[in-house]
Amino acid sequence: MRAAGPAPADLPLAGSPLTGLLAVVLVGMALVGGCVTAGSPGGASTGVTPGSDPGTALTVAAAADLRYAMDEIVSAYQETHPDSTVSVTYGSSGNFYGQISNGAPFDVYFSADADYPRRLEQAGLADPGSTRPYAVGRLAVWAPRGSPLDVASLGLQVLADPRARKVAIANPEHAPYGRAAVAAMKSAGVYDAVAGKLVLGENASQAAQFVDTGAADVGVLALSLVLAPPLAGHGAYALVPADLHPPIEQAAVVLRRAGDGAMAISFLDFALGPQGRAILDRYGFGRPGS
Secondary structure (H helix, E strand, O other): OOEOOOOOOOOOOOOOHHHHHHHHHHHHHHHHHOOOOOOOOOOEEEOOOOOOOHHHOEEEEEEHHHHHHHHHHHHHHHHHOOOOOEEEEEEOHHHHHHHHHOOOOOOEEEEOOOHHHHHHHHOOOEOOOOOEEEEEEOEEEEEEOOOOOOHHHHHHHHHHOOOOOOEEEEOOOOOHHHHHHHHHHHHOOOHHHHHHHEEEEOOHHHHHHHHHOOOOOEEEEEHHHHOOOOOOOOEEEEEOOHHHOOOEEEEEEEEOOOOOHHHHHHHHHHHHOHHHHHHHHHOOOEOOOO
């Protein structure tokens, strides 16, 4: 957690050669040594079938707002494809873009910013024509049960309340939900009053965790995480009007290094097909073009 503001000059930014090289090493270690326990911010979740060869796994990089929806999609996919193995790592879309640009070993990339997959395709790092929109994200203002903040009635205006001492959002430097949150606060006329109170999560999932654990009083969060454990039913929320920020258009792409291109396309078809779409709908994801 850190206050909003310019990135320190001595820290490498997402996409820099140093960050990319380090990311490749860390991702490789994660794939060899096993995934981080599901639920940790920016960590990984695995749908690996017991007894299967982990070397044949489809490796998916997914935006953190997809954590709970994607876990369900993977589970449903493996029920209908019992010989398949899918391993998912969650994090910020911008960081994944930098890692993949520097050779990180992923097969499919689900981004919360549709521009990143398009750039990878243009750079020759993704299969031509494989970028596919899968959702339009929504923002919500959320505060935990027992909070004195009247989130449901006031929405974004509640952020200017002096009792909202810390306001969590995803880091706008590399998280699309963070950029949308900043845009929405500016449109609502509250950004100047809130800027000094912002705490930035590394990704959408960590921003939600900050509010859930009390590290922040309120958050402008991905609706998909507000509707999922551990936040669902444990606080109050208000949707942020979609016209207050640019649309959060999300897209997926099959990467050129995919070890099993047919499996990658099969999983993407399933995630965007009727079963996957029904899961995305339940977590509040809008449909592309809606």
